[in-house]
Amino acid sequence: MSATTAQQVVLDAVEGAGFPAPFKELIILALSQPGRILDTDHPSLFHEIISACSLASGGHPNFAAVAGAAFELCIAASDILDEIEDGDESVVVTRGGMPRALNASTALLTLAYSVLSGAASTGDESALFLRLSRELSDTIVASTIGQDADLSTAGGNERSIELALDIARSKSGSLVSGASVMGAMLGTLDPDVIALYRQFGLHLGTAYQLNNDQRDARSSIKSDVSSEKGTVPLVFQRNGAVDSVDASDQSSLRSSGALQFTWVLMETERNACKRVIEALRQHDQDVTPLYRLASEQ
């Protein structure tokens, strides 16, 4: 079996779909956004997670490339929808218009499952790729539940820190958890070990989301502040305010303790993540790549 990469799997899938040139250009644009699989300047998070967990569990790198490609195609599809749902600026919408951007999202999502079903139908590992397909579906469904809760809290009425943290867990926590499990499944079927990878991803993904939330709370580009979202830093800031709060006031974000509280929650999740990594070590997993994910880059 010759070595392949997730990037190559994605490019082959796009090429094989036979898209007309303008549509293909839009698809490639979506896949080349910062942090996505065809962006050459930044690592693509979910592919990295699948690769690391596959490496840790003893999976084959080529299978990790296929799983990573499928996951990243789903994420590129979701990104387009998220930007539209949140009212954020979208390069794909700007380039192609809303209807074409939505159609590109449909194509990307379908390609993700095409990659997995293609691998299931051509090799000796059809059962494995069907399991991966099921895990990917469950992951995306869980993430949409988190996204719906997130969208429902916009408007500044959300006051529960617990709910804000639950949203962070169900949005990114579920995605990273699913990616971790997909990587782990390439090397092990032990349900206890798989459960640990799920916990690892849940804590890691929640930490990532909290870091995103503090970044977006300080951003003048993202819509979190203007739409008064129910993220952890913004809810904490609102709860501590005597009068109505100007969330765009950066000094208030700091002086209220909102950033510090978000940092403490993020660090707590990261500590929990490291404890799970140690448990995985006890199950003979090669945890070096997992520690790399849980450390600052």
Added chain:
Amino acid sequence: METVVRRLVSDAEFRAVAMANPEAALADYNLGVDAQAAVSKLCGQIADDDDFGDVHFGSWY
């Protein structure tokens, strides 16, 4: 945890104790092991910052 952080912000005396001896300051709070370690680390981070300024989130994905 929310209570501890709000007190760190609003209570200078508590903040001074927490910076000098986080373990003692946090003893009355029922924090789990991971949260206790995180709040202690925060106390260390703010020890050199009198205006309780920015915390170091670091560079992640």
